[in-house]
Amino acid sequence: MPELPEVEHVVRALRRAVVGRTIVASEIRLRKLIGPTSLATFKRKLKSATINGVSRRGKFILIELAPGRTAGILPAKRAQRGPSLTLAVHLRMTGKFLYLNADDELPKHSHAIFYLDNDRRLVFRDQRQFGVMKLIRAEAISQTKGIRELAPEPFGDEFSFNYLKSILKNSRRTLKTLLLDQTKVLGLGNIYASEALFRAGINPFKTATQLSSTRVARLHQSILDVLRDAITDSSTSRIDLEQADGFSYGEAFERFWQVYEREGEPCFNCGTKIRRATHGGRSTYWCPRCQRT
């Protein structure tokens, strides 16, 4: 479902809703959601944990937890807190968080339910079941497989013109494919990869290594602009954790898109019909005139 801007909005919405709350109990209805972790362990670790904060690394949502006191198994042993934990969640295509009242009906595809101390429930639903969640010791996050390999955050200093130039120089893939690789450029997905290339006026099928410095600079700026604009443009009202849909691309997003899902429609810049092609199994949209080379 989401690319980095949408994940950012989900993070902000979660922060407003659940930071400071304690998890009373949890329920996992789709076993594979939590991977190889034992169900019992997962539930035990979450029980009585307090949600300290919510952040993000790439498209991973990081829910920071302070474990509750676990009564010592031996009476002599003092109750103690375990190490800080992070629940890392990836929404993949259709994952959504909902924040439900006690009497709200549980929608279809609700795979995880976290019962909170205010009588409400934080629900994870996911139609296509691609989403994953994993409990990690807080200090081990950056070494966790899947997160360790991620490219630098786009809004950090490390994602510089020089960084992008070196990445492109070493790749014989097409730009569109490369922009989707989260270990090379972080945050774009199928929509914003097309949008960034349109903004930069660069053909999606161009080989990465062929790009001149001038155009690398333009692409770098376009990536930052498209991500920033998508975050700014997204009125937070469109991420509504209290709606069963939670979040969807509505009219506002469609206005934002300049090429995505606009096959056959006139380019806003030159009027030429936007084209679409399937490339690596995914749709790419571009303006054949503005993005000729």
Added chain:
DNA sequence: ACCCTCACCTGCACGC
């Protein structure tokens, strides 16, 4: 080390 294809799922829109 890189890069490609396929697999993972449900549901919707489309043409016959």
Added chain:
DNA sequence: TGCGTGCAGGTGAGGG
């Protein structure tokens, strides 16, 4: 109405 096909915002395994 039903049924087959293709497609959907993302990755990861496995192979060349």
